[in-house]
Amino acid sequence: MPRQLTVLPAPEAPADVLGSALPAVRAALEGSAPLAVLPAGPAATAAREVLAPEEPLEDGADLVVVTSGSTGGGRGVLLPAAALRASATATLDRLGGPGTWLLALPVSAIAGLQVLVRSALAGTLPAVLAPGEGLAAAAARMPGGRRYTALVPTQLRRYLDREPEVLRTFDAVLVGGAATDPALLARARAEGVAAVTTYGMSETAGGCVYDGVPLDGVRVRVDDDGIAIAGPVLALGYRRDPGGTAAAFTGGEFRTRDAGTIGADGRLTVTGRLDDVVVTGGVNVAPQAVEGALREHPDVADAVVFGRPDDEWGQRVVAAVVPAPGAAPELAALRAWVSGRLGGPSAPRELHLLDAVPTLHTGKPDRRGVAATVTR
Incomplete structure (x- = not known):
């Protein structure tokens, strides 16, 4: 029997994240209830059209993430639970083990969803940054032990200006979603922040290259057509778009359309989008x-x-x-x-x-x- 997609409105308050989004992510990881989370605001209408929840869901998909449209149009990325688990497990292994996460990103995006996935696999409850709340207040709700968060570069810059002492309390601050300026990264590390750059996208279940080094099981190569990624973190393809799937997912790889180089030390440097x-x-x-x-x-x-x-x-x-x-x-x-x-x-x-x-x-x-x- 065809599976139907459950579409969750964007949760904003911490109680909504913990009371609805986190249980829904757990169910998706168990394969019992395929999930998509709408973005907040006007983008929700376009996202719902991409998701087409009334249409049967493609086989094997457990979570669908609508991309931002930064490459010319949003798409619904079909992720199996196995890819989400592989990404989260490899991330926790790379960072030093399970811990408590501070959610500071929207759960409609893969980076925010992965905070919930990692928390679910670790058996921990994330702290949730409420709209307009300071970083210190949210971090104060976190228990002892290892502490992590994920930010975009704009957030890192803002918190370095306002609350650098709070950033220093995290065992790792993942920074991704957009290119991180070398000067910003150097400043963060000089101020004692354990900043870790991440590279990845919805099609790779989130960040899959940390500080230029692929996560365990992930393979990266670069040619004239850009960066290609392979491994257990890959999505199945795009929602209701077999042509787009065939073009982007080929030979067991995802073609990113990002340009980059791999240095003598094996580290990947991303130089920008071929489209841009x-x-x-x-x-x-x-x-x-x-x-x-x-x-x-x-x-x-x-x-x-x-x-x-x-x-x-x-x-x-x-x-x-x-x-x-x-x-x-x-x-x-x-x-x-x-x-x-x-x-x-x-x-x-x-x-x-x-x-x-x-x-x-x-x-x-x-x-x-x-x-x-x-x-x-």
């Missing part, structure tokens, strides 16, 4: 590298970089930045700053000021959303 590369004057520019350079400028609090068509250069590099308090960034100064660090082609030729960088429901910067809304 800006080709300006015949030179490939990685937006995330330019964003990282801009965030190091004293007048810039945050940045998003993308490309636009240009009659002379083919594409031009465009920067949208959030000014630091009291600052007024100027294009000429930012061009000189970036050029001195990454070379002339990477220097932005257009500048926009933002009040804040909008994010997708996963916490990733909405680069395409910014590109669609800012005008010259």
Whole structure:
């Protein structure tokens, strides 16, 4: 008999997470009730259309995660319980064993869901960061023993500014969902934070490469078509999209469309998405590298970089930045700053000021959303 998908509205209050989401995740891991969690806000409508809960669920799927759409359209990723368990088990092994987790991410995204999966497998209850709550207050509810949390880079930057002493109390702070600027990572570690960079996505049941090293059982290779990942953490494919599944999942691998390199020490370095590369004057520019350079400028609090068509250069590099308090960034100064660090082609030729960088429901910067809304 075809299995039906249970769709859970986005839980926001800690009581909703512990009272509804966590039991639903446990049931999904047992294979008894396939689950999907809707994102909060307007994204819920589009997510429900992707999930199509009235349609029979594909065989073998126990949890469906709707991607953020950062590559051009959200998809429902079909995850079996075995992949979720493999990812969570390998993570706990890498970090030093089970512990208590602080949930600071939405459970509609794989990083938040994996906090619940790891807690369920460890037999622990996570602490849940309530909307508007400080990190210290949430951490105070955690028991002794090993303590973990998972953040996106924006959160890491915010808590380093406001509550660095709380971050130091965690045995590991996983940082993923978007590229982590080397300067931010260096600052966190210099301040005694056990920051661990993670690379992965919904299609790999979350982070599967920690500090450049694949988790046990995960295999990574890089070629001209980008990074390919194999191992027990892979999803089955995409909800109601056999063509997309066949294109992305082939030969026992998932093709990420991310560019990267593997060093002599075997560590993976991700250099950006193949889709996002800006080709300006015949030179490939990685937006995330330019964003990282801009965030190091004293007048810039945050940045998003993308490309636009240009009659002379083919594409031009465009920067949208959030000014630091009291600052007024100027294009000429930012061009000189970036050029001195990454070379002339990477220097932005257009500048926009933002009040804040909008994010997708996963916490990733909405680069395409910014590109669609800012005008010259």
